[in-house]
Amino acid sequence: MTSDLPARMLRLLSLLQTRREWSGTELADRLGVTGRTIRRDIDRLRELGYPVEGTTGHSGGYRLASGTAMPPLLLDDDEATATAVALRTAVGHLTGMEETALRALAKLEQVLPHRLRTQVAALHQATTTIDWGQRGPRTDPTVLALLAAACRDHETVTFDYTTRGGTQAPRRVEPHHLIASGGLWYLLAHDTAQDDWRIYRLDRMTAPTPTRHHFPPRPVPGEDPAAYVAGKIATAPVRYRAIATVREPAETIRRRTWALADRIQPLDTNTCTIDCSSNHLPGIAHTLTALDTDYTLDADPQVTAYLRQAAERLHHAATYQAGGQTSPHDRPTTPRGDTHK
Structure with a gap:
């Protein structure tokens, strides 16, 4: 039985963060307390700002919902280490989100226990990434989060889209998957006007907006979103064959x-x-x-x-050899033509 109130509250919060929904009976069994105690502890969490919702059903239940502000999260040792490593990796690989990832990493490292901070620091010191100097267009984390939520919730999204040719037109799509490749982010979505699948680059979107209209999910062509997008990118029309x-x-x-x-x-x-x-x-x-x-x-x-x-x-x-008959000034000049158009 977890009789210490602070320890029990932390354990309860940890359980609520690991699963979508718990019944009151399950929580009481896990913590070794009565259902009445669970109800009081849930009320305490709510007073602390945690948005715990009650659910209906045979015995009722609880789930941690989204609120107006993000409350503290409880991570075990492995989760905290994995999160720190992922944030450090994001700094080198998520174009346009470096500063955001560094801020989140600094907050996490500040509260890591000493034993974990030492492990994470050792990992960071022993590893690095290769920067090939190739940076894609910057990605707005807000846009990325908005589209990810729309994919998860099956919510139709509208936005203006600039094509490769420079023309802009409004789009209304059913978003399904986000795919990152070569420094770019792509959205795989079903275009409602064209009644067909389309691939959109996030850096060419303007003002994506959820519509609050939900749609039933569709099976993705080929079943593997990444392979489908890769195939379409590979066969897309290009200027030079x-x-x-x-x-x-x-x-x-x-x-x-x-x-x-x-x-x-x-x-x-x-x-x-x-x-x-x-x-x-x-x-x-x-x-x-x-x-x-x-x-x-x-x-x-x-x-x-x-x-x-x-x-x-x-x-x-x-x-060419220094002192030889050929000098750097004798190099043939070649017209650049449309090489870099």
Whole structure:
């Protein structure tokens, strides 16, 4: 029996935070007290600002609901350590949420017990992340939270959306999943006007607004939201077409490049194709260089022209020697054309 009032209150709060709903009988059994004591303790939690709701049913129950302010959370040792590590990781990987994650991490570390603070500090000191200098558009945490709640609650959302071509139009969608990839956030949703699935980049949304209209959830095409979005991104129209036929097994090429798996297709055990098509010519050149083997290329004229220019630059850099006949000022000038448009 938990007779110490503060200890019992903390234990009760911990139980309410681990499950959606508890019956009064279950809570009384867990704490070794009567149902009357549970009711008094629930009233004490409410006085402290915890929004504990009563539920109807055979014996009645309780659940911790959302309130106007976030009350203190109780985390066990493993939960606290995992949360601290996740926040530290978010600082390096969630573009646009670094400051928010650091504030939350500072608050958590301030109240960690010494033994856990030492463990978390050791982990932070022994690990780091690689910053490749590639940052996607900044993500508004408020927008991310709003859309996540709409996905969870099956609530229709409206927003203005700017397409790749720069045009803007209103959208009304049924949100289902959020997917993060390559520094970008995507929303997989069913567009009510088009009556079809669509993928929206969060950085192109303006003023997303819940409508309070709820919808029945739909089965996602392919059953795996991440795989569906990855496939759509891989096959989306791009400005420059470039497909290489490589004299290497598909698995070898997958290990050498960051290309999506769907873009690499085996022709036989020793040959495959890789779709390097992109909106950015330097990106195509980077992917082809990473192949590190012989290949043939089927590409748009703009791609081959850019690759010739890049090859000339590389050749010149490789053959230049200080004091030799070639000087840096003799490098051929090449028109940038529409390379960076």
